[in-house]
């Protein structure tokens with residue numbers, strides 16, 4: 001722990017269980033960029049966070065001279081600084097796949113997981129989400145990661161949402177004939193990278209000692 005007044009590190013506003021924040025932490029960790037991590041409570045957001053984040057969503061990275069408020073942009077910035085695992089070595093198609101995940105798949109995921117809130121038909125939404133997951137399963141049929149033998153930005157950007165989809169009804173998810181997808185997800189969840197970004201941090205408030213991440 002370092003005294004709050006001594007830090008001039010980038011500040012990463014995050015929330016442990018948010019899949020967008022997970023992927024930002026994965027990229028920042030992979031790049032080895034030291035940040036001050038501030039754990040935000042979504043139902044009681046710190047005013048300092050609200051001042052910085054135009055969207056009032058996590059993750060948000062404050063670089064001092066500018067703020068990056070979108071998780072994918074945080075990933076691209078961090079890996080643009082340093083990419084020792086070559087996560088950016090990905091075909092252009094990967095960006096379309098991420099857009100499909102962030103768009104229609106995420107919409108179906110929300111309307112499946114929170115069907116009461118959305119007044120949606122959970123099973124219809126689950127079926128829509130599953131179409132995307134079968135597409136991914138096909139990509140993984142003869143290679144361990146979406147674009148080959150090592151993970152790329154797309155694996156990191158998409159897997160946190162697939163994890164959330166799987167956890168919505170784990171019994172059903174595990175019964176589906178998408179063995180390659182399940183194996184990919186299990187490897188992601190059990191990876192040292194994922195385990196270490198899922199450490200618990202106390203909720204941040206101004207004046208607290210700083211938490212360095214990674």
Ligand SMILES: N[C@@H](CCC(=O)N[C@@H](CS)C(=O)NCC(=O)O)C(=O)O
Nearest residue numbers: 018019020042057058059069070071
């Ligand atoms: N497009 C944003 C979305 C981030 C987002 O929606 N985060 C959620 C948590 S998972 C959030 O902060 N929601 C605000 C709230 O619940 O008040 C990004 O990619 O960073």
